[in-house]
Amino acid sequence: MNDRLRPPCAPLLLACLITALAPAHDAAAQTYDLVLRGGRVMDPESGLDGIRDVGIRDGRIAAIIEGPLLGREVVDVSGLVVAPGFIDLHAHGQDAFSADLQARDGVTTALELEGGSFPVADWYGERSDGWRINFGATVSHGAIRRAVFGDDREGSVYAVATPEQVRRMQELVSRGLAEGAIGIGFGIQYVPGASREEIFRLFQTAGQWGVTSFVHVRYAGVLEPESSISAIQEMIADAAGANTSVHIVHIGSSGLKQVPVLLDMIDAAQAAGLDVTTEVYPYTAASTAIQSAIFDPGWRERLAGDYGDIEWVATGERLDSASFSRRRAEGGPIIAHIIPEDAVAYAVGHPGVMIASDGVPFVDGRAHPRGAGTFARVLGRYVREQGALGLMDALRKMTLMPAERLQDAVPEMRRKGRVAVGADADLTVFDPERVIDRATFAAPAQGSDGIPHVLVAGSFVVRDGEIVEQARPGRPVRRRPIS
């Protein structure tokens, strides 16, 4: 508070004291829609870590006091942590099956920011009849590139765009942003034809709109000049040159063993005043499509990996030279066991790195387990079992930091990622002694354990560990469309 606005308390001590106490008395006298009683409330923004009652009314948090609060419904959550609902900035699984696994992992907002959507209005429209958890998307550079190249599928991946084609991409990106997209999503490594100029021009468009670019960077690997270092340098240079912000996705799979130096570079860029952020998923394996440009010839040298590191998702088999060629011609999802464990642990423990899943859609119940277990895995394995980071620090990486990443472009995000009066009642209630992921590479479609309750806008979507089938409180996270 500004000193000039501070009420003159000294001469009116009693009156001020009464005013200060009044909200708590008022709160205790009211009846809330729902009260979560006696939980350990943890809020990374204020630092609150104490036993409180949380009163919820009209989908928002209306009171947080030492209790007791009155509610039409009161749920005893003693012994459990009451945290802001987890915000996943990187969720490709934008389907009902994935949403249920995300909810059971404590996620209340799952956003498709790397891959993005196009046309944007259609994407939001498809989910407008009710969704389990909050949803939202960027406008997709990849989809726009395909639209501009039309029937030339090969060109949409490998061809360098003409200046006119880049201008057309800028127009289509602007259309998507006008329809409410919450940023621009890029998978540069998937479209090797996208020149540095094309990316820079689109970053300028992001700068004009005041939105963030969410980017899978150009290279992953140690071979210069096509290294992870060079890819991160492109992002930092473009953010500076276009006066815009960038969020670098999955630093683990894009950085591999170079993660520590990449995080040094990102820290230094932030210290210099640039708005550059990043995230990680807590697994030592990546996942993508085998037919993608990432596996063009030379991939074993670039990624420092081999055929046997590649798992064919449909069967779980590891590949060799012959089966790799066969599967690549066929096309389909793979899991690549190529990320060093110490790189993952370093990024998970680094205070500047957010947690995001990069979860991909399940096909016949199979996919990388990160779409089901990312958040519980960080809390169970990295916080409780390994002590790699503190509980509040972990919560900050999955709640407040992603909300802050988005809130300049989407002001409603100021009401998420916090347990605070006035915030949306998106809450995750978990047992810090029991929370753990159950999804494995062999059996990935398994909900996490130790997360009994998850609420979106004050409604239970998970209750006593089970999905509440009829609950559809999810809302769009979207910039205000411009008509």
Ligand SMILES: [Zn+2]
């Ligand atoms: Zn990616």
